[in-house]
Amino acid sequence: MVETLIKIEGLSKVFGDSPETVMDRVHAGESKDDILASTGHAVGLRDINLTIRKGEIFVIMGLSGSGKSTLIRHFNRLIDPTEGTIEVEGTDVMELSAKQLEQFRRHKMSMVFQRFGLMPHRTVIENVAYGLTVQGVDKDTRTAKAKDWLETVGLAGYEDQYPAQLSGGQQQRVGLARALCTDAEILLMDEAFSALDPLIRSEMQDQLIELQERLHKTIIFITHDLDEALRLGDRIAILKDGELVQEGVPEDILLNPATDYVEAFVKDVNRARALTVETVMKPPACRITAATIGEALEQMKKSSVDQEYGYYINDDGYQGVVLQETLENAAKEDASNAMCEKVCEDIPSISPDSLLEEVLPETLDTEYPLPVVDEDGELQGQLSRTSLAEVLGDSSANDDDANVPNKIAS
Ligand SMILES: Nc1ncnc2c1ncn2[C@@H]1O[C@H](COP(=O)(O)OP(=O)(O)OP(=O)(O)O)[C@@H](O)[C@H]1O
Ligand SMILES: [Mg+2]
Known part of the structure; x- marks a missing residue:
């Protein structure tokens, strides 16, 4: 049976001084540009409903400013919604106490950032083990574990280097190892590969697919690149101006684009390279x-x-x-x-x-x-x-x- 892991219902987010005052306009379907021009409020998300299943790679795609980061930051409550609910394994994240939220962030979800987000004054191995340090795991255990993960991502031998001594692709691998090291069940990856050159990026995609075959995590992956979305995603959600315009398996998106916006995305995709037999x-x-x-x-x-x-x-x-x-x-x-x-x-x-x-x-x-x-x-x-x-x-x-x-x- 497919198990729902994250359930989003009626989620809207408006940025500004008094978001409640513009919600009527948001629901009436007034455009994001108009709302911004007349009220100074930015519509980040508008009435999003979606479910993410345990064990899948769920890709969120859309142009810059479409609300991708805003959406996943709700999952670990880095952002509070203006309206709507976010449930993770049946728990409403808004109901978590400060203490519970801290535990939840440490153990349930880990994040891989676009710009690596490594700590420059700590060695590679300390960076990878950081999540475990915060969890209070003893030094020997966390070092052993961090070493294993470094090896998995192909960086054995780099333990004592500092991030600045590594290439971009290597730093991104450290970021990935760090996220995996906490054993969190959910990985949030916000444009994690976007800063990499095409060849390294493709290698990282392969590596993620390979890892996922072994680990069966739930991965939420943001990208603005459709080829990447098609390659990685079990399902893909497409956002435009804060709205969910289509959600489906890659073939669905490719063969039946729901709107002109989606069509514009898929138009140049090499189908022979994107579809399986x-x-x-x-x-x-x-x-x-x-x-x-x-x-x-x-x-x-x-x-x-x-x-x-x-x-x-x-x-x-x-x-x-x-x-x-x-x-x-x-x-x-x-x-x-x-x-x-x-x-x-x-x-x-x-x-x-x-x-x-x-x-x-x-x-x-x-x-x-x-x-x-x-x-x-x-x-x-x-x-x-x-x-x-x-x-x-x-x-x-x-x-x-x-x-x-x-x-x-x-
Ligand atoms: N802290 C904030 N204050 C005001 N507006 C915000 C804030 N964060 C996001 N927004 C607005 O919400 C909208 C969505 O932003 P978001 O960062 O989620 O987009 P994105 O899809 O992640 O874009 P990118 O691909 O450039 O990272 C934008 O219009 C942005 O201006
Ligand atoms: Mg973003």
Whole structure:
């Protein structure tokens, strides 16, 4: 079951001298610019409702000033809402006493900042262990733990350096190690990778994905970069002028942008690089599970009149693609012969997790939709040239034999 970890309801935040006095305008939908011009109040957030699930990477995206930082600062109550509620594991954070809030910040959530936020006069290892120092953990334990995390982020040997002696990417790794070192279940990452150059940034993204596969934290990641959002996010929320304009899984955002604003974001995304096979595959048209050639042929004909191929599956899972023609020829010899992988074509299978980009050559090269087979050897679906062409934005290819234009193949 999917467990809700953070639940935001009716959250609005207005900055200014007397926010309550402008809430009617906020609810009436008056624009942020108008409210600022006539009252001097800045609308940070307007009526946000969302839930963040345990164990997911939830990305918050939007242009500068759209309210991203304001939103996540409500999660650990660095900011108090003007209206609305923030619940973390069923606890209303506004109800926490000062003491409880302190515990909550130390143990429940840790934050990775855009500009690293390291303490310049402490060594790398002291920086990483800092959260544990505050928690009152003894020196040996915290040093051992901090050392482990430094090693995990690839910085073994840098323990006694000072932050200024490290490159930006290394400092960001220290920031990440520090956040992970507290064992907090929730990581808040506010543009944590934005200051890094593209190559290091991409490495950090890989590292975060890898870590997450092991740690299963709940990560709330802010970015204004859609490619980063698509790469990291299990779900993505898009903010504009303090409002939530769309929330969904990456494919959803890419394929069904809710507004022109979202569309403008997704317009230049390379879909082949952003979508996985799983998101565009179709269910297999024909599964052949029969024991003999004759039964297999019957099974294929039954599945549809003009079905010319099927995917042969036995107790060991997916075996290969069989063509009707091959089966017919084999049946002429003896239809009672057992089915075996010898009648199968040599057609590559692809993984549901592959990016479309990675499977383009095979998919375009093969006459039949490629079998999508998971790591357990089970057939999950099929991917045809048509599906690929449709999703990559070409509608001229409308059957599997259509010529696929060069621009897709290249
Ligand atoms: N302390 C504050 N006082 C007044 N207005 C504020 C304050 N903090 C944020 N705002 C306003 O709230 C809005 C949202 O700001 P926020 O910092 O959340 O944006 P952001 O999406 O994080 O932007 P960026 O990508 O530039 O970090 C802005 O219009 C900003 O002016
Ligand atoms: Mg911000």
